[in-house]
Amino acid sequence: MRIVRIKKIVLKNYRQFKDIEILLSKTHINDLHIFIGVMGTGKTNLLNAINWCLYGDESYLSRDFQQLPLPNLKVISETEYEKDVNVVAEVWIETENNSQIIFTRKSMFRVYNRQDIPQKQAEVLEVKITDNEGNTKILEGEDAESCVERFVPKKIREFFFFDGEKLDRYFREATGQNIRHTVSAISQVEMLSELYRKIEIILKEFRKDAGKINPKIEETREYLEQKENEYREVSREIEECEQQIAIAKEKIREYEEKLRELPDVEKLEKERGKLIKSKKEKEEYKKEKEIQKQGLLYEYGKIIMLWPAICKSKEVVKSKKMAKEIPPTIDRILLEETIKNNICTICGRKLDDRAKKEIEKLLNEISMSSEIAQELLSMESFLNRYSQEVKYFKINIEKISKEIQKYNKELEEIEENIFEIDRKLSGYNTEKIKEWHEERMNFEKIYDNNQQKLGILKSNKQQLEQDIENFKKKLDDELNREKKITKLKKCIDFCVRTLEVLDKTKEKITSEIRSNIESETKKLFFNLIWKKESFKNIKVDENYNINLIHAMGYECLGTISGGEREILTLAFTIALHKVSGFNSPIIIDRPLAMVSGEPRKNIVDTLSLISKNKQVILLFTPDDYSFDISSILDPKASNRYRFNMSHNEKEVKMEVL
Structure with missing residues (x-):
């Protein structure tokens, strides 16, 4: 038995739907069905009703409805205290061999008072299968749930029942393993x-x-x-x-x-903190160098002020030496010993009066010259020392000045970086x-x-x-x-x-299944996508993770637009259905929610093309269903419905267009 399409949806007391029956008969070559409703009229809750019927949950429920009870508010207000309200959702399916399947979920709620939410008393899923010869069997419990899994497996239902506002999440929330396990089940690999x-x-x-x-x-x-x-x-x-x-x-x-x-706020703030710390440290180092510089200037100030006189004195000593005006140093003690002993200390000859007078004269002259020479030589020593100190002073003062200049430049760069970080962080x-x-x-x-x-x-x-x-x-x-x-x-x-x-x-x-799904996805995507030169390849790995390869060779799934992602999702879904044997319907709430401009027409052209071989149910807001879209879809739709909210906003009626 191969399930084909939804024939009818029946809802009783389910949220805004008090009592409606929606027929989805195929009257056109396209098995396409259009629903139009403003926000809050129950458009998305129709998708939720199908999910609740099949799986017992409402995965597309908005925050507003999460606070409301499941039974219809009007029915609750009309029900007596201590009485029950039954909520029923039916999804009627017809198969290619003319069999019929009715999925029915019933839930009973008891109304205690107007202030409290009705309490659920019981819930049951029932599946009624009627073959083409009129034979009927009813399934409940695990058998019923197993039949639902053959219709649309719960783990991959998002590839059958789409929320257009969340299409940007598809292929991004680790659904690969769910797909792999489900494909294994439906391809009979699990039997092996x-x-x-x-x-x-x-x-x-x-x-x-x-x-x-x-x-x-x-x-x-x-x-x-x-x-x-x-x-x-x-x-x-x-x-x-x-x-x-x-x-x-x-x-x-x-x-x-x-x-x-x-x-990157945290990184920038850490960097800013480091810069401020570095700024303080460099300011301290700079201050130390400036103090050192002031100390050197104070210490060598007198020498620097006398530097011209020192240079002049050095020149005088140098010139006296060159002119030999400064006599060589003679041992004065030796001459004094000679006079005292009246004998030449060198040759041992006794001094006569003339020799003695000559030595006394020499001693007197040499004594005067040596003192002058000693003063000059002593002065030269100091002058040389001062010259050496001035030389080191120049080296040290130049080194410290360069260091101060370096710190000034670094502090200037730090200030610029802090300013740039502050500019980046402003307004966020x-x-x-x-x-x-x-x-x-x-x-x-x-x-x-x-x-x-x-x-x-x-x-x-x-x-x-x-x-x-x-x-x-x-x-x-x-x-x-x-x-x-x-x-x-x-x-x-x-x-x-x-x-x-x-x-x-x-x-x-x-x-083989994975390879075939990859091949079909690739073929369908490149047939449907309007940007023919942007993408190069599609790969489906062993865990059914999808990778879209850009023409330049890199993975680009995370950067494509909502419309491109929708095309990829549809291509993968159709490939999944085709290879695995599925032919279940596709239902999309707000298919154009993530798309703008020219791609809107490409999307609806794609959906109408798909509807030739598969049932497609589309839920639009009036803004989404503008003239350019309706002019494409209206001629191809088998059914068109509008959601109309009652004046008390407690019930929705369906209008056939």
Whole structure:
């Protein structure tokens, strides 16, 4: 049985809908149905009614309606105290083989008083199936829920029932694994998995029986089973880890989009704090250098003031030396000893009167010249020292001046940077931006931690695979040695070969389905998209994560417009339906909510084209359903309805257009 389309929707006492019946008969080549309603008239709640009927929840409920009771307000006001109100939603389905399915959810509420919300007493989902020969069966409980899953699986219902205002979230909230699991279920791959599990149980029993005969077999079997259990646990952890990575990746992308072109407040404020701290430090260093400079100027001030006189004095001493006007130094003590002893200290000859008078004259002259020479030589020493000090002073004062100049330049740059940061931060809600940055950092940590964990887990899994193979071989060797279990060994071998075949078959089917969905998505997207040169490829990975590749080679899913994302979503949905065998309807609330300009016409052209092979139900506001849109869709619509709110705003009626 293959489900095709919604034939009729019946609502009783459900929110604004007190008692309505909506027929969706196909009267045109396009199975297209249009609903128009202003905000608050129940347009989105029609989508919620279908969801509530099938799954028992209202995933598209607005904040205003979350505070209101499920039963119709007018009915509640008309119901006596301690009496019950029944809420009913029916979705009638017709299939390609003329069978009929009616999904019915009933919920009973008791009204206690006008102030309190009516309390739910009971709820039931019923599915009535009538074949083309008139035979009817009624399903309830798990059987009814299973039938709903065959119509539209709950985990991927967002690819059948769209909220146009939230199309920017599609492919961004880690839906890949839900898609993968659902595709496995609807493509019968899960049946292979279930068969695999059953044969595994039988194989374990055969091995246990063999272990009872031989302790070595039992010991090896226990080790093998332990490793297989560890392998399953690691595989589960890997899947969970990949899910966390996918969620973190999408959240990081989400916050990056929010923060694009916004300042990194926390980073800028930290940078500003560092700049202010650096400014204070450099101001202190500069002050120290200025004090050092003042000290040097004070210390060498007198020398600098006398510097011309010092230079002149040095020149005088130098010229006297060159003119040999400064006599060489003679040992005065030697001359005095000669006169005293009246004997020449050098040759030992006794002095006569003439020699004595000559030595006394020389001693007197030399004494006067030596004192003058000593003064001049002593002065020269000081002059040289002052010259050296002035030389070091120039070096030090120049070095300190350069350092002060350097600090002035750095302080000027710091002031400019602080001014630039203040300019960037002005006019922004810094607390909100900080919060976004913090959230992004948290998800980056989650992403990094799970990436590291994933690497370890995959390494462990690889080691466990090797261990399992080793123990299987060892167990096989032990079984071959035991002659008493020949028949049992054949059963074990048969189970092992069967598992290998099932594993390969499952892998092949899974790969083919994913590849076909990828191929169909790509073909449909490039047929429907209006920007023919912007995109290069579409890839669907093993976990059904979608990557859109720009013409320049980079991933661009996070940067495309709402209209482009809607086309991608529709292309993937149709591919998913086609490859997996689904032919369920597509319902979109406000399909143009994320689109403006020329792409609006492209979107409705696409939807009308889809409606030739699949039922399409579109919910518009009057503003969205402008003349340019209605002129395209009106001629192709099988039915058109308008939501009209009653004067007391407690009930909505449907008007056929």
